[in-house]
Amino acid sequence: MTLNELSLRYDLLNSQMNPHFINNAIQSICNAMTKGNVTQSINWLNRLSHLYRLVQKSTKRKMIELQDEIEISRLYIELQKDLFDKGFSYTIEIDPLLEDDLQYTKVPPLIFQPLIENAILHGLKGKKCTGEGELCIKITIEKEMLYVCITDNGDGITKTKKELNEGSGISLENINERLKIINGDTYKKKLLDVRTLKNDTGIALGTQSCLRVPLIQL
Template sequence: MSSNELSLRYDLLNSQMNPHFINNAIQSICNSITKGNVNQSINWLNRLSHLYRLVQKSTKCKMIDLQEELEISTLYIELQRDLFDKGFSYVIKIDESLKEDLEHTKVPPLILQPLIENAILHGLKRMKQNGKGELQITVTVEKEMLYICITDNGNGITKTEKELNESSGISLENINERLKIINGGKSEKKLLEVRTLKNDTGIALGTQSCLRIPLIQI
C-alpha cells in the first residue's frame, strides 16, 4: 500500500470508533428517569454529553494526547461504574517517567475504550450485583514502546477469538490494524494481546488486554 492508501485506511478505521455504548447508556438513563431518579439521571446525561463531545473531537484526529485518551477512558469508566448495579473499583497506574509528558505523548484516539468496554461488560459481568469487580489500567514504557494493559478480575476469556471480535462494539481487529499502520509493520511482537490470567492451579483470575504502541512524543 502507498502512504496515501494507508492514510485513507487509517481514517476509515478511526471513523468506526464512535462507541455504540452511548445508545445503551441513554437507555439506562431513561430507565432511571422512569424510576424517579431525576437528579442522578441529569448528572449522568451531563457527563455523557461531555464524553460524547470528547469522542467526536478525538475521532477527527489521527493521533491525540495520551492525557486526553486517559480522560476519555476515565469518564467512560465512571459512567459505566455508576450504571453497573453495585459498581466496581478501578485504578489507573502511570509510569513515573511518563507523568510529566502525557500532553506530549501521542496515541490513536479511542484505542483503549473497546478493551475497557470488554473488561467491564464481559469480564466483570458476573460481579454486577456484588460490587467486587476490579479494573486496572497500567501505562508503562518498554524499549521505545508504550505498553498499556487493561486487567479485570472476572472469569477470564470464555469466547473464541471470532466470538470475542463479534461481541465487541468495535472489532479487536480494528485496533490491531490501526496499531500496525502507525507502527509501519516493523514490530515482531504482537501489538494487541488478550489473555486469561490464571493462578498456579489453573484457576482463572481475570482477563488482561495489552497494547504496544510506538512511543511518539511531540
C-alpha cells in the same frame, strides 16, 4: 502499500470507530429518569456530555493526546460503574515518566475503550451484583513504546475469538490493524494480546488485554 494508501487505510479504520456505548448510556439515563432518579440522571447527563464532546473531537483526528484518551476511559468507566448494582473498583496507573507529558504524547483515538468495554461488560459481568469487581489500567513505557494493560478479576475469556472480536461493537481487529499501520511492518512483537490469567492450579483469575503503541511525543 504506498504511504498514501496506508494513510487512507488508517483514516478508514478511524472512521469505523462507532461510539455506540454513548447510545447505551443514553438509554440507561432514560431508564433512570422513568424511575424518578432525577439527581442521578442529571449527574449522568453532565458526564455524558463531557464524554460526547471528547469522543466527537477525537474521532475526527488521526492521533489524540494521551490525556484525552485517559479522560475518555475514566468517564466511560464511571458511567459503567454506576450501572453495576454495587459498582466495582478501578485504578488507572500511569508511569511516572509519562505524568508530565500526557498532553504531548499521542495515541490513536479510542484505542483503549473497546478493551475496557470488554473487561467491564464481559470480564466483570459475574460480579455485577457483588461489588467485588476490580479493573486496572496500567500505562508504562517499554523500549520507546507505550505498553498499556487492562486487567479485570473476572472469569477469564469465556467467548470465542469471533465473539470477543465483535463483542465491543468496535472490532478488535480494527485496533490491531491501526497499530500495525502506525508501528510499521518492521515491528515484530505482538501488538495486541488478550489472554486469561490463571494461578498455579489453572484457576482463572481474570482477563488481561495488552497493547503496544509507538511512543509519539510532540
